[in-house]
Amino acid sequence: MAAIKWEGVFPAVTTKFHANEELDHAEMEKHFSFMIDSGCHGLVTCGSLGEASTLSFEEKLAVAKTAVKVANGRVPVLANVSETRTANAERYVQEARDLGVDGFMVMPSVLYAADAFEAKANLRTIAKAAKLPIMVYNNPVTYKVDLTPADFKELSDCEELEAIKESTDNIRRVTDLRNAVGDRYAIFMGVDDLSFEGLAVGADGLLAGLVVAFPKETVALYKLVKAGRLAEALKLYQWFMPLLHLDVSSKLVQNLKLVEALVGAGNENVRRPRQPLRGADREFVVQVVQQALATRPDVSAYL
Amino acid sequence: MAAIKWEGVFPAVTTKFHANEELDHAEMEKHFSFMIDSGCHGLVTCGSLGEASTLSFEEKLAVAKTAVKVANGRVPVLANVSETRTANAERYVQEARDLGVDGFMVMPSVLYAADAFEAKANLRTIAKAAKLPIMVYNNPVTYKVDLTPADFKELSDCEELEAIKESTDNIRRVTDLRNAVGDRYAIFMGVDDLSFEGLAVGADGLLAGLVVAFPKETVALYKLVKAGRLAEALKLYQWFMPLLHLDVSSKLVQNLKLVEALVGAGNENVRRPRQPLRGADREFVVQVVQQALATRPDVSAYL
Amino acid sequence: MAAIKWEGVFPAVTTKFHANEELDHAEMEKHFSFMIDSGCHGLVTCGSLGEASTLSFEEKLAVAKTAVKVANGRVPVLANVSETRTANAERYVQEARDLGVDGFMVMPSVLYAADAFEAKANLRTIAKAAKLPIMVYNNPVTYKVDLTPADFKELSDCEELEAIKESTDNIRRVTDLRNAVGDRYAIFMGVDDLSFEGLAVGADGLLAGLVVAFPKETVALYKLVKAGRLAEALKLYQWFMPLLHLDVSSKLVQNLKLVEALVGAGNENVRRPRQPLRGADREFVVQVVQQALATRPDVSAYL
């Protein structure tokens, strides 16, 4: 089991489509390169932001394969595991490992609101099949399953589980986790508009969204906080905040794909039932991006 | 497009598995027959209670096929459409129609919390492909998408949409629907422990859960309310209520499969990440069933 | 302890003010008479709808006194007890009893979200001081304290507690209460737009809101359901529903005072921080009332 350095900024990349909803691997290659070249420290494919719910088993593997090819060992590639049946998840991690991913992000249970006992059993089963490092993606807001610090303490003996993506929307959880399990797990903040706070209370990295359009600013934020340059980091964060809020929305995919399109880092193609933003929702995002670009700070000195 | 008589009791049947998680068609044939022979007026396959989230595209078709075979024209068979991608849902309804289902139950959007615009577009697209009568399954509690009476009014021109499964957990919605759209749609109450109230305010039928173990009592409840015999219906409902509550739970599948097992109408096999009930959850259900059986009313006169 | 006949329609009357926010006893006398003359079976003063939170201890007693004078033994008068300190509640019930009220409506705890142990102790203390029949007002939605059927079972030995105002917004609770405590308590439905459903599942009466402007329709609804004339009752209820929804709102006071004003049964004066409705909120209520008046059924035959 190769080591993953659990720190820095890992983008939960968007999945790129042609207008006819087919996968656009060329566009993904371009975008994954953009992430790595901008200083990101890892890639996570087919997460919530990657429209996992509309992708087939095979498509998810294909996207992971493209990411592995682009990364080429420069940064670790994590394939998100979003199968709704345990047996399928076991098969998924085996096939993904065979094509070269470095690890996995695993949701405790998708669609079915498993209780903690079931969710932990599910994680252990997947971990055993994966034989690779895993970041557990704990998101009770969207997926209705919450693993508490006590649950993660109980899972400590499951060695594949190395990191936690903290998406409870409850910043206190980082401190409660540290108090419960110390440094047993790396902690990544999974909520964009809690990223400064998360790093301030000791998170090791960011599992980020807006990074898909603003990678350098995200990396700069990470580096400034880690360097203890709080005042500069806070100023950057205040500028970034209206954009970061776009990640916390049932329309996060469409929001971020529109942001990508507006900054030249992608297009708005999504798979139905999702549709691109319309009307006031769209105007709001356009206005946020225009305002951000008009006041964009120069972060080159921080990288 | 053949006609469906939208009234009576339609069970959302459980999907039967062998101990190794494989589909158990023999057990399903037996159970579907039990439903029809007990007086039920339709069958709905692979809904929430049918563990749709763990079934493959092909498995869902196979279950529908078994139901069609068992029903053999005696009652309509509706296949639930739970595809998370619109394009897959289109393909699903086409294939299911080809194997002989009478209509569909359709969720406005699964996993992705679509807004009303997207959900309505999704429904229209699926309806167009289905070319069969459709019951829209509106369940904002579990699926986070709520189509309001105004939305259903807007959808009135989509003629395949003939019925609504009301699962908002808000009994007022039946009256609001009637006020908004009159009798344009048949209304089925989709929440077991609101079934008496739903029928009292004019619902046409029940899309029921506990019926899988207590079909005669469910049919009797329906008939008594429809006959205006409120006092008798209420007495039956009061007896039934502790059982009916078991349908409103994140563990409804396990609850109802245990109830089935306890009354000799099935087994507890589920697909992971679901697991059979344990500990206090299990004891509670056992106690509810024992109490119900000890005081079970004779409903033969009402059938 | 004189008997109260716990059935029928008990209005939670509005408190009338002059434009300068002072109590308008003349207007209250007129309105309380209107309620009784229209067939209501009781009066409840200074509840949520009566702006209890803005009234002093002495003012609440003064309103109760006016109600006692107007009722003059024709119907029972219940004074609502909304003191936030237990010791004040004890003093309040003693003084109200001395001026002749027939009983009390008591909230388990106001402002402080007491747990069940504290809420029950509070009720017992108040009951002991009251020495008169009490209706417990269970409203977890607004007041964050929920007494369950098990709690009411535990309180069964406290004989002053004779009735329950069911305002959990959960219609199942009526049946759960019957199953837990039989007919130990009278049950009044406290949510206007669940009144038909509440009576259908066996509630004894209505603790009603819109009755302040439409008393005859409310009494007719009660009588029709109790007479088993469901179809006629449902038709009346469907007409009534848009009005009844106005009772379930943080602006219920302003909504209902505007309705009163529009039908000639009161004015819109409220005490700050409340203000009369403005803008779209106001137009909506006006439109609902106009529509209701334009289609108002003749209920004289049902009274």
Added chain:
Amino acid sequence: MAAIKWEGVFPAVTTKFHANEELDHAEMEKHFSFMIDSGCHGLVTCGSLGEASTLSFEEKLAVAKTAVKVANGRVPVLANVSETRTANAERYVQEARDLGVDGFMVMPSVLYAADAFEAKANLRTIAKAAKLPIMVYNNPVTYKVDLTPADFKELSDCEELEAIKESTDNIRRVTDLRNAVGDRYAIFMGVDDLSFEGLAVGADGLLAGLVVAFPKETVALYKLVKAGRLAEALKLYQWFMPLLHLDVSSKLVQNLKLVEALVGAGNENVRRPRQPLRGADREFVVQVVQQALATRPDVSAYL
């Protein structure tokens, strides 16, 4: 209008009672002195933690008077305004100003869930009567009224409103407020277990709870973050966290009074319907305090 220096740690002090529920001014004098002598920068009387809901108008003034006497100009005293009727709030601020308080904490609306228009009108009316600096206490979680950054921008011309107690439980709000209104208002974090995060994103001070038992640790936390000594601050915060969680509970009063009793800074007397903690709730707090005392850091170097 004398100036208040809006920075540092302001305890929301508990109100002390004798066993018979009467005010215990001697105990309050002792406790208020303890706060000031330990380095706190202000005092706030009769807030949520001060059991405002059980205190009479006169009692609240009496507590404020005691605080003014003890403070004797060393730190500002803010009287919390919790009147449920606007007219009473006007009278309250006038009488409190006459007895020498330095300013007020004002809740936008208590008990009635005012909309933003009403809440802002209420604040303006109270501010006009107060003629003293005001901290607006924005707590939608408990009081159901939420003033947004846009609302505070709209209130910018109301010069008495100088500070905001941020109790939305949403740490992002601090940054959103800065982006909307810059430094127009001082911002105090009002949620104990968000205090480190709040200070990190630029809050000016803490409106604190656990400070009533651990004042030096609270002041040290404030000073360390303000001095940019993040690592030391975080270590202290991690130690403090289990205690700080006790402030976020419907039982915060009883929790903190038990903590006070355990560390020798008060007693557990509360006013009914509140009752001292029992059973598991009590054991939990005792265990948290024992653990905290056993590992208590020496903060003397930071003060």
